[in-house]
Amino acid sequence: MTQYDELTEFLLRLGDSALIQAQRLCEWTGRAPAIEEEMGMMNVGLDLVGQARNWYEYAAERINDGTDADVLAFRRDERAFRNLLLVEQPNGDFAVTMTKQFFYDAWQFHLLTILKDAKDERISAIATKSLKEVIYHLRRSSQWVERLGDGTDESHQRMEKAIDAVWRFTVELVEKNAAEMALAESGDIPSLAELPEQWLATVNKVFAKATLTVPDAPSTFYLSARTGMHTEYLGILLAEMQFLQRAYPDASW
Amino acid sequence: MYAQQVETGVKAVKSLAEMGPEERAFQEKIDAEIKIEAKNWMPDNYRKTLIRQISQHAHSEIVGMLPEGNWVTRAPTLKRKLQLMAKIQDEAGHGLYLYSAMETLGADRDEEIEKLHSGRAKYSSIFNYPTLNWADMGAVGWLVDGAAIVNQVVLQRTSYGPYSRAMIRICKEESFHQRQGYEILLHMMRHGTQAQKDMVQDAINRLWWPSLMMFGPSDAESPNSAQSMAWKIKRHTNDELRQRFIDQTVPQLEILGCTAPDPDLKWNEERGHYDFGEIQWEEFYEVLKGNGPCNRERLETRRNAIQDGAWVREAAVAHANKKQKQQAAA
Numbered sequence: 353m354t355q356y357d358e359l360t361e362f363l364l365r366l367g368d369s370a371l372i373q374a375q376r377l378c379e380w381t382g383r384a385p386a387i388e389e390e391m392g393m394m395n396v397g398l399d400l401v402g403q404a405r406n407w408y409e410y411a412a413e414r415i416n417d418g419t420d421a422d423v424l425a426f427r428r429d430e431r432a433f434r435n436l437l438l439v440e441q442p443n444g445d446f447a448v449t450m451t452k453q454f455f456y457d458a459w460q461f462h463l464l465t466i467l468k469d470a471k472d473e474r475i476s477a478i479a480t481k482s483l484k485e486v487i488y489h490l491r492r493s494s495q496w497v498e499r500l501g502d503g504t505d506e507s508h509q510r511m512e513k514a515i516d517a518v519w520r521f522t523v524e525l526v527e528k529n530a531a532e533m534a535l536a537e538s539g540d541i542p543s544l545a546e547l548p549e550q551w552l553a554t555v556n557k558v559f560a561k562a563t564l565t566v567p568d569a570p571s572t573f574y575l576s577a578r579t580g581m582h583t584e585y586l587g588i589l590l591a592e593m594q595f596l597q598r599a600y601p602d603a604s605w
Numbered sequence: 606m607y608a609q610q611v612e613t614g615v616k617a618v619k620s621l622a623e624m625g626p627e628e629r630a631f632q633e634k635i636d637a638e639i640k641i642e643a644k645n646w647m648p649d650n651y652r653k654t655l656i657r658q659i660s661q662h663a664h665s666e667i668v669g670m671l672p673e674g675n676w677v678t679r680a681p682t683l684k685r686k687l688q689l690m691a692k693i694q695d696e697a698g699h700g701l702y703l704y705s706a707m708e709t710l711g712a713d714r715d716e717e718i719e720k721l722h723s724g725r726a727k728y729s730s731i732f733n734y735p736t737l738n739w740a741d742m743g744a745v746g747w748l749v750d751g752a753a754i755v756n757q758v759v760l761q762r763t764s765y766g767p768y769s770r771a772m773i774r775i776c777k778e779e780s781f782h783q784r785q786g787y788e789i790l791l792h793m794m795r796h797g798t799q800a801q802k803d804m805v806q807d808a809i810n811r812l813w814w815p816s817l818m819m820f821g822p823s824d825a826e827s828p829n830s831a832q833s834m835a836w837k838i839k840r841h842t843n844d845e846l847r848q849r850f851i852d853q854t855v856p857q858l859e860i861l862g863c864t865a866p867d868p869d870l871k872w873n874e875e876r877g878h879y880d881f882g883e884i885q886w887e888e889f890y891e892v893l894k895g896n897g898p899c900n901r902e903r904l905e906t907r908r909n910a911i912q913d914g915a916w917v918r919e920a921a922v923a924h925a926n927k928k929q930k931q932q933a934a935a
Binding site (some may be wrong): 374379381383384388390391394395401404422445491500502503504506507576591596603604 | 654910
């Protein structure tokens, strides 16, 4: 299994997370609770595939062995994917989907806000462009969390169940990581030291409005996207997403 | 054409002399190509026919997302994925836009959707066919959107103002989808492997006849055409539009290097049009009756979407009410 340099791994973490989150949104096509939400989910999904492509293109340049964004997206196995475990979790009901979206959006928002000031111009440019989109994503998912949390008894219960189902995967959003600290020290990216508190503050704020309880600090072991130790859901997702590229390796689409 | 066999509720078209003063003024406006607007007087049957036609069209946009949803999770490259997602998003937008145009006639979106779900309203028969390989995403764009455009371009001049304006906007996006669909196929034919070329021909073989059926039965079998034409809800007959579609599509088919599954398809110098074989109308009527290959699944998916999402919509309403009360109290 190929391990790339730390900055490339970091770019893949961003690109893979965006792509897998978008793939889950695609699964909602024709099944959303309202036509407005069909549009909303596709809209967010489109932004995320676009972001994934930008991160992949930069990663591909760094890898510099003839790979490209499509090869990175469609020809790697699950152990090579660096996406957050959170985004590969199944959609469940609209509450699970929106809870995942919100946790992810809040993470993206704070991370991209930090990265837009990166010295690396490529990272700064992609982060700046993506952030404009993510501000809207976070507003939308925050509003839904609030509506569903503080809506009816049923919607509140569904939200509590949803949070319970995915909370443990948020550990990856708040953990401090040695590789990223090293990247910050060498000046490749700005320091991400503040990110965990910022993410948690956003969750606290929105959950308070939504009358939802923030669980205790999450913990997990063994599983980690950084080493490609995914849940079983990712393999199936990739089997579907990568089908054509895998079945017809010589094809041009 | 996303609306097929729309009932007008009228047995014979009246002449101006047979009409009362209001109806005569209405018909004279139409004859003079003046648009009818939401607040203008209109015959009851004109209103009902338009509601049926526009809602069918809106339902078709929404149901039409499902065959694409079958492949959007399997699109082969990031570019193709983005294109297909954008197309699906456009279709949801068209659905909303059309439901709004329909609501200007006093119809209710939820009620009309309920008619769809209970099988009392129709949507385009084409979406009851399965999409079985990636080339279907190209062929649907090229043939299905292509057939829809032939109809919709004419509907830009339809007599009802809000519908006409919706068509103008929708046509722009549809022609983009059609070019994109064709480009998917052209790329596979020019740069693809034999397996990919086979996919393209297979997709055309399956979707060719159902696309021709989209224009509805031949003029002799269309009892509602005359009234719809007099009202300028419809501006050309089914056969005229079908012929126009075939004439513009066959040269594109030849550029692809593919064939149509019709041995009788050939240029008729004398007519200046392509001749084509007999359409199997029994199949069309079976699909309309609900017996097509995917009717059951398509409707079930839509019903489930609305049923499974009921708690979400209820929560949104409950939350909005709470907010309103809080604001009133503050």
